[in-house]
Amino acid sequence: MMKWNKVPLSRIVQVLFLLVFLVLFVRTEYRGHDQITVAVNSFFRADPLLAACYLLAEKSFTMLLLPAALLAFFTLVLGRFFCGWICPLGTILDLVTARIRKTAPLKFLQGNMKYWLLLPLLGAALFNVNLAGVFDPIAILVRALTFSLYPIVGDTVRQGWVGLYRVMGEGRDALAPAYTVIRDNLLPFRETFYPLAFVSLLLFLGIIFLERYETRAWCRRLCPLGTLLGILARFSLFRRTPGTLCADCGDCRSVCPTSFDEETLQQDACIRCMACCLRCRFRRVGCRFAGLGGAGPYLPERRVLLGGLLSGFLLARLFRFRLPDAQARVLRPPGVRSEGEFLKQCVRCGECMKVCLKNALYPALFQAGLEGVFTPMLIPRLGYCEYNCTLCGQVCPTGAIPDLPVETKKHEVIGKAVLDRNHCLPYARRVNCIVCEEHCPIPSKAIRAETEKIAGEDGQPIILRKPYVVAELCTGCGICENVCPIEGKSAIEVFAVKDRDPLVDPGGWSIP
Amino acid sequence: MERRTFLKILGLSSLFGTGMLPSLFAAEGPVVGVAEGREYEKITVRAIGALGGMKRFVKPGDTVVVKPNIGWDRRPEQGANTHPLVVRAVAAEALAAGAKKVKVFDRPCNDARRCYVNSGMEAALKGMKGVELKHIEDERFRMVKLNGRSLREWELYDEALSADVFINVPVAKHHGLTGLTLGLKNIMGVMGGNRGSVHRHIDGALADINAVLKSRLTIIDATRILTAHGPQGGDRGDVKILNKVIASTDIVAADAFATTLFGLKPEHISTTVAAYRRGLGEMNISRMRIVRA
Numbered sequence: 101m102m103k104w105n106k107v108p109l110s111r112i113v114q115v116l117f118l119l120v121f122l123v124l125f126v127r128t129e130y131r132g133h134d135q136i137t138v139a140v141n142s143f144f145r146a147d148p149l150l151a152a153c154y155l156l157a158e159k160s161f162t163m164l165l166l167p168a169a170l171l172a173f174f175t176l177v178l179g180r181f182f183c184g185w186i187c188p189l190g191t192i193l194d195l196v197t198a199r200i201r202k203t204a205p206l207k208f209l210q211g212n213m214k215y216w217l218l219l220p221l222l223g224a225a226l227f228n229v230n231l232a233g234v235f236d237p238i239a240i241l242v243r244a245l246t247f248s249l250y251p252i253v254g255d256t257v258r259q260g261w262v263g264l265y266r267v268m269g270e271g272r273d274a275l276a277p278a279y280t281v282i283r284d285n286l287l288p289f290r291e292t293f294y295p296l297a298f299v300s301l302l303l304f305l306g307i308i309f310l311e312r313y314e315t316r317a318w319c320r321r322l323c324p325l326g327t328l329l330g331i332l333a334r335f336s337l338f339r340r341t342p343g344t345l346c347a348d349c350g351d352c353r354s355v356c357p358t359s360f361d362e363e364t365l366q367q368d369a370c371i372r373c374m375a376c377c378l379r380c381r382f383r384r385v386g387c388r389f390a391g392l393g394g395a396g397p398y399l400p401e402r403r404v405l406l407g408g409l410l411s412g413f414l415l416a417r418l419f420r421f422r423l424p425d426a427q428a429r430v431l432r433p434p435g436v437r438s439e440g441e442f443l444k445q446c447v448r449c450g451e452c453m454k455v456c457l458k459n460a461l462y463p464a465l466f467q468a469g470l471e472g473v474f475t476p477m478l479i480p481r482l483g484y485c486e487y488n489c490t491l492c493g494q495v496c497p498t499g500a501i502p503d504l505p506v507e508t509k510k511h512e513v514i515g516k517a518v519l520d521r522n523h524c525l526p527y528a529r530r531v532n533c534i535v536c537e538e539h540c541p542i543p544s545k546a547i548r549a550e551t552e553k554i555a556g557e558d559g560q561p562i563i564l565r566k567p568y569v570v571a572e573l574c575t576g577c578g579i580c581e582n583v584c585p586i587e588g589k590s591a592i593e594v595f596a597v598k599d600r601d602p603l604v605d606p607g608g609w610s611i612p
Numbered sequence: 613m614e615r616r617t618f619l620k621i622l623g624l625s626s627l628f629g630t631g632m633l634p635s636l637f638a639a640e641g642p643v644v645g646v647a648e649g650r651e652y653e654k655i656t657v658r659a660i661g662a663l664g665g666m667k668r669f670v671k672p673g674d675t676v677v678v679k680p681n682i683g684w685d686r687r688p689e690q691g692a693n694t695h696p697l698v699v700r701a702v703a704a705e706a707l708a709a710g711a712k713k714v715k716v717f718d719r720p721c722n723d724a725r726r727c728y729v730n731s732g733m734e735a736a737l738k739g740m741k742g743v744e745l746k747h748i749e750d751e752r753f754r755m756v757k758l759n760g761r762s763l764r765e766w767e768l769y770d771e772a773l774s775a776d777v778f779i780n781v782p783v784a785k786h787h788g789l790t791g792l793t794l795g796l797k798n799i800m801g802v803m804g805g806n807r808g809s810v811h812r813h814i815d816g817a818l819a820d821i822n823a824v825l826k827s828r829l830t831i832i833d834a835t836r837i838l839t840a841h842g843p844q845g846g847d848r849g850d851v852k853i854l855n856k857v858i859a860s861t862d863i864v865a866a867d868a869f870a871t872t873l874f875g876l877k878p879e880h881i882s883t884t885v886a887a888y889r890r891g892l893g894e895m896n897i898s899r900m901r902i903v904r905a
Contacts, residue, residue: 132729262751270774289725457723486723488685488730525812535808537788539721543846549788565789583721585808 110184110373114191121188125245126286128455128495134506136494141451143188143238144497148172148332149218149325150239150447153225153232154498157444164499172332179336180329183319183358184371187326189237189307190319194357197311205314205361209321215400215408218324223412228440229471231415233448235324237307243450243474244304247294247463250454254288292459292483296474300450300463315357320369330368337389340365340376346384352376419470426467428595431478431576433461433492434485434512435502437600439468445500448474452492452501458483460578461492476501478514480578480594485514487541487577511602515576515594517547517569523591526566530554534565536580536592546573547580547592567592573603640901642862642894644869647905648855652835655905656701659831659859662905665709669828669861670777672710677717677775678702680733680833681783681798684844685722688732691838691851694783696736698833698857702781703743715771717746718801721844724748746771753804760820762813767804768825780827780863784834784870786842786850790814791881792874793843794867795830796822815886822863822892830866832858834873864893865900872897 124140144150151168155161171182183190217235224231233239261279264272283289294300310317319326343365345352353360359370376385400408422430433452436442453461453476460483461476468475476492478485487510493503504512517536521527526534540547549565556562569592576594584590645662647655660666670676680694688695703714716737720727724747728734737745753767772778782798789811790797796818800807802825810817834856838845845851854873860866864887868878878884878895888895 130723130725132725132734262749265749265751270770457726486685486726488726489723531812532789532814533808533811534789535811538843541722541844541846543841543850545841583808585806585811587806 108373108375108378110375111194113185114194117186118188118191121241125242125250125454128451129288130455130457130489130491131284134488134490136455136491139451139455139495140242141449141495141497142167144447144449144451146171147236147238147325147497148175149221149236149328150232150449150497152328153221153230153447154445156222156225157228157230162499164497172329175329175332175336177336178338179333179367179370179372180326181372182329183323183326184373187237187319189241190316190371192241193308193311193316193318196308197315197357200308200311202311202315203313205317206310206321209310209313209317210361212400212404214320214322214324214327214330215404216411217322218327219400219405219408220411220415221324223409224416225412225444226409227413227416228444229416229419230444230447231471232324233446233450234474235322236447236449237318237323237325239447239449240300240303240307242454243296243300243448243463246300246450246454247297248301248304250288251292251294251297255291255293257282257287258291290459294453294462295465296463314361316371319371320358320366326371327368333370334368336367338372338387339367339390340370340372340374340385340387341390342385343367346382349382351379351381352385355379416471422467422469422472427469429477429593430464430468430472430596431480431515431578431594432596433476433478433501434490434509434514434575434577435493435504436500437512442500443471443475445498446475446496447498447500449497450474450476451495451497452476455491455495456483457486457489457491458582460484478578478594480581481590482582484578484582485575487579508602511575511604513575513597513600513602514578515596516571516574517576517578517580517592517594519567519569520589520591520593523586523589524567525586525591526564528591530562530564532562532565533585534567535583535585537565537567539579539583541577541579542573542575544573546570546575575603641899642860642865643901643903644862644865645859645903645905646869647857647859650855652695652697652855652857653701653704655835655855655857656698656831656859657705658905659857660702660705660829662903663829663859663861666705667709669779670706670709670711673712674706674710674776675774676703676706676711676714676777676779677772678706678714678779678781679772679798679801679827680716680718680781681793681801682718682727682731682733683721683801685720685726685730686844686846687730689836689848689851690845691783691785691836692842692844692846693727693731693733694781694833695835696732698831698835699733699781700736700740702779702831703737703740706777706779707740707742711742711777714740714743715746715775716743717748717769717771719748719769719803720801750804756824758820758824760816760823762816763810763820766810766821768821769802769804772802772825777828778825780830782830782832783838784832784858784873785838785845786840786874788842790883792867792871792876794832794870794881794884795827795863796867796883796887799825799827815882818883819886819890819892822887823890827863828861830860830863832866832870834858834870837873839874860900862893862900864888864895868895868897869900869902 146167647658686692
């Protein structure tokens with residue numbers, strides 16, 4: 101067991117950041133206020149990998165990425181301190197690794213493998229497909245939480261609560277205050293299950309599984325964010341000395357979690373946890389500002405660099421195929437006007453899906469082509485876009501979903517509703533309904549109804565209200581499709597449209 | 613009046629006694645309390661007072677359910693939800709009459725959390741001891757045999773069914789299908805399942821449910837009414853300020869009277885007509901006793 105005075109300061113800071121991360125994650129939810137002041141996007145905004153991919157894809161800067169630029173700068177000075185002090189995924193690995201018995205390191209992961217992961221991501225971004233989040237450590241963690249762990253926790257607690265009702269009936273009310281506090285502050289409001297939940301969890305568990313080969317295997321062998329920071333860290337001024345193992349000791353080899361798989365310290369792998377300084381028996385090892393130099397051999401080699409970028413090009417171009425049928429139903433969050441721009445900016449972190457008030461957003465499987473995997477899309481039959489809600493734009497770290505004032509957002513077009521008269525009750529079965537009209541949030545109604553007097557089965561006259569869509573007023577929020585009382589396929593469905601120019605003052609619109 | 617005249621009239625009136633009997637009853641028909649004023653809590657209390665006060669309905673120790681319309685993510689001035697001050701006054705009256713607990717809930721159409729906040733309900737009821745603004749929990753719906761003409765059975769909310777006193781507090785507003793939505797339609801807020809599917813025979817369905825889940829008291833918020841683009845509106849231009857609250861123990865009478873505020877006749881609203889024909893209450897204004905409080 102580690103003694104308390106031997107607990108490095110970095111570990112304490114790590115745990116604090118992990119807690120902050122988890123608190124922010126839970127707070128990335130509607131908790132009674134239209135605005136979310138802090139959300140887990142703070143971590144993404146400080147993420148240089150996402151920033152780099154954004155820059156390459158957009159070829160322009162946004163102030164949203166300033167924290168990431170700062171982190172990159174500090175990495176130049178201090179090295180990969182982010183990995184050893186802040187990264188929540190790294191912290192989780194550090195906390196569990198002692199319980200995982202190690203075998204030998206995996207050969208094929210060593211050497212250039214990490215560049216083969218990082219460079220194609222950067223290359224693809226350069227060619228306008230931003231895949232950064234697919235392998236970004238924080239995004240992997242957020243997605244595992246959002247799509248898998250959080251829903252499981254929420255559902256399990258909820259089922260337990262329902263179970264109590266079955267046993268206690270209204271007697272359960274005595275416990276309600278305690279449950280309400282938990283529900284309002286910790287749990288998801290309603291149970292949602294996501295596609296790719298299993299894949300998201302598997303990616304996370306896979307990273308933990310790698311710990312059986314060596315400590316921080318993911319961080320030193322694969323993590324594209326760590327690799328990117330490592331490239332910067334090679335030049336860092338602050339580093340450990342001496343730069344090699346001492347001939348008479350060699351303890352550092354076992355103390356160091358990342359960097360001493362050779363005699364020389366791997367500058368780009370050192371996470372500045374300072375465990376070596378703290379545990380040196382001879383007090384020889386120090387971490388200090390040591391001036392320039394010691395960048396080590398140039399990596400990656402040219403063939404890896406070129407190969408990586410070429411793979412990125414192929415990645416960006418080969419997976420663009422989209423099935424038209426699926427594509428027609430790819431509805432992007434409100435404010436996203438162009439699919440091309442969206443693919444450049446969306447880092448697939450999963451935050452919008454976490455925060456979505458009505459659980460309308462889900463990660464795309466292949467509906468948007470392989471290039472669109474994990475990007476958010478609205479599935480109206482499961483949830484609709486709430487008229488007064490702007491949460492997804494607020495938490496999007498890159499502005500792929502713009503953060504719009506609510507009055508502007510209400511005019512943004514997601515798609516257009518289309519009525520299917522073969523299913524719609526008043527048309528197909530001559531009975532009244534217009535639940536869609538009732539729910540349409542546009543004040544002057546994008547769904548209206550005309551009245552027709554018909555003779556009913558029993559000869560009595562029936563006044564039938566037949567709905568129709570005023571496309572010029574429809575934002576495609578999807579509430580009509582969501583509430584259509586027909587079982588199975590809805591009689592009104594939202595389809596994607598290319599022209600997503602916002603509505604022109606829906607309030608003042610008059611249709612004869 | 614001289615005694616002789618008095619006796620004459622008394623004697624003569626007995627001749628008409630039998631023939632006049634129905635109309636005598638009508639005069640004693642449902643009381644509809646109508647209060648007007650800018651202070652919504654006060655007029656709510658006055659409207660209830662016109663019926664004899666809340667003590668007539670709520671006994672000490674009772675569990676009271678107040679069912680407002682909190683269906684939409686709209687602000688109070690948009691007229692889509694019951695005004696929070698009206699609800700607050702009803703809850704306060706119930707507490708003052710000795711209620712052990714007052715539960716307030718609705719099954720909203722928009723996100724429940726946003727509706728509760730944006731409607732002003734959460735703020736208005738905050739800090740009232742014994743009053744709970746609750747979210748609907750699916751497991752509490754239970755299948756109830758209605759044996760009605762349109763619905764044989766439907767899932768209804770257990771807390772509404774088990775309440776000692778169920779008080780229906782709708783807002784008066786336009787509705788695309790039923791013309792208006794008032795007390796009878798407000799009952800949809802305690803229906804579970806795919807409730808939109810009852811729209812195909814909504815008049816009968818609402819009569820069926822209201823026949824089983826009876827509103828002891830119906831208090832209609834007409835402080836402002838939504839005259840078009842209901843039931844959720846959104847355009848302030850559709851909202852008309854009336855500063856009125858209507859109360860009755862007869863849900864059909866309350867609905868019928870509120871209908872006149874829109875310049876419509878009760879017989880224009882088919883849900884009202886269906887409930888009247890089913891014997892759930894009175895819809896002829898002339899047979900009600902309107903008490904301006």
